[in-house]
Amino acid sequence: MSRAESKRTGRRPGASDTREQIAVAARSQFAELGYERATFRGIAAAADVDPALVVHFYGSKEDLFREVMQLPPAVTDTLVRIADGPREQMGRRLAELVIAALENPATRPVVLGRIRSASSHPDAAALVRETVTRDLSALTTAITDDQPDTRAVLVGAHVVGIALARYVVLVEPLASLPTAQVIELVAPTFQHYLTEPLTIQRSVRPEPVSR
Amino acid sequence: MSRAESKRTGRRPGASDTREQIAVAARSQFAELGYERATFRGIAAAADVDPALVVHFYGSKEDLFREVMQLPPAVTDTLVRIADGPREQMGRRLAELVIAALENPATRPVVLGRIRSASSHPDAAALVRETVTRDLSALTTAITDDQPDTRAVLVGAHVVGIALARYVVLVEPLASLPTAQVIELVAPTFQHYLTEPLTIQRSVRPEPVSR
Numbered sequence: 274m275s276r277a278e279s280k281r282t283g284r285r286p287g288a289s290d291t292r293e294q295i296a297v298a299a300r301s302q303f304a305e306l307g308y309e310r311a312t313f314r315g316i317a318a319a320a321d322v323d324p325a326l327v328v329h330f331y332g333s334k335e336d337l338f339r340e341v342m343q344l345p346p347a348v349t350d351t352l353v354r355i356a357d358g359p360r361e362q363m364g365r366r367l368a369e370l371v372i373a374a375l376e377n378p379a380t381r382p383v384v385l386g387r388i389r390s391a392s393s394h395p396d397a398a399a400l401v402r403e404t405v406t407r408d409l410s411a412l413t414t415a416i417t418d419d420q421p422d423t424r425a426v427l428v429g430a431h432v433v434g435i436a437l438a439r440y441v442v443l444v445e446p447l448a449s450l451p452t453a454q455v456i457e458l459v460a461p462t463f464q465h466y467l468t469e470p471l472t473i474q475r476s477v478r479p480e481p482v483s484r
Numbered sequence: 485m486s487r488a489e490s491k492r493t494g495r496r497p498g499a500s501d502t503r504e505q506i507a508v509a510a511r512s513q514f515a516e517l518g519y520e521r522a523t524f525r526g527i528a529a530a531a532d533v534d535p536a537l538v539v540h541f542y543g544s545k546e547d548l549f550r551e552v553m554q555l556p557p558a559v560t561d562t563l564v565r566i567a568d569g570p571r572e573q574m575g576r577r578l579a580e581l582v583i584a585a586l587e588n589p590a591t592r593p594v595v596l597g598r599i600r601s602a603s604s605h606p607d608a609a610a611l612v613r614e615t616v617t618r619d620l621s622a623l624t625t626a627i628t629d630d631q632p633d634t635r636a637v638l639v640g641a642h643v644v645g646i647a648l649a650r651y652v653v654l655v656e657p658l659a660s661l662p663t664a665q666v667i668e669l670v671a672p673t674f675q676h677y678l679t680e681p682l683t684i685q686r687s688v689r690p691e692p693v694s695r
Binding site: 307388389391392393398401402405406422423426427429430431432433434435437438439441442443444445446447450457458459461462465466471472 | 518599603609612613617638640642644645648649650652657658669670673683
């Protein structure tokens, strides 16, 4: 059942409020519990609606996850527009965007919910693979044709690690650092993965490491 | 109940075999299910022993997790000895060690189990904070007195991100790259976090970013 067509087109405030209320509750449940442990019943309870309404508005759990765990268009637009700015600022601008999304109570559950869900359930992992590939590869492809997909995964991997360490596992001192300082710390890594040559420039090409 | 004293001192092969069999099963259950969803019953079934034996050998679930999810001393020794080698090789040596631990069937469940457990349960998060802080800070403190704990968390965050992307969420092309290439890709980031100045050297000090 696809209900994506009706998204954001509802004219009756009642239905659209309820729909958004469910989306907010679902994001928070996915972020806290992960894909597998989040339930229609729990989401409905958090949204203070009947569980049948969740199904009515969103269909299956996979449809629900897929729809509510999208980054807002404003974020994905800003992301891809990093490629239009000065090259030497790209890492920093990406760091600012990522940390802003993680500090914002509206988008934090989307990012954390994707991460926790992806590491706990194959269906969620598939959805996250899609979105990481689409959102971050749109940026890296706009920047370079040198291994853009590899760059997107490396950037995504660092985003995930920083998000888990700072916002989920709360590892100090990272968890308590001011946002400006976190941005300073990770910007050079993003800059490297976005714009610099990907292999170490060495005098001798290293031997393959056997497993 | 602390059973750490008796660790590795058992002389009767039977008991020590059973103990190790339980440890292997527990690592694999923690890695697959995370801390919260792993159970004594499931671990016992996987080890083909009575659940009471798991309690007998390891005490509480927290004790069990704490004990079986340690990295082998050989790995932590090699980790801290990176600080004794050439400075310009430290990132690469760390990358080799991390990828080797993730490719090795004996240590992969320890690393993945910690990550999945830490992101799903506060008790496990606390245990992981302890071990990340201890294992990686031992290295960074031996390398530099410039913010070694921050460096340890940044390195740990990237390890976690790479491990999730390559081995759990299976994001391509990272999941299929040969190990030698993954090492090449991440070594410069480890090198940066281990040995280079942590803030971007800019002509103008950036303004703090407001939330």
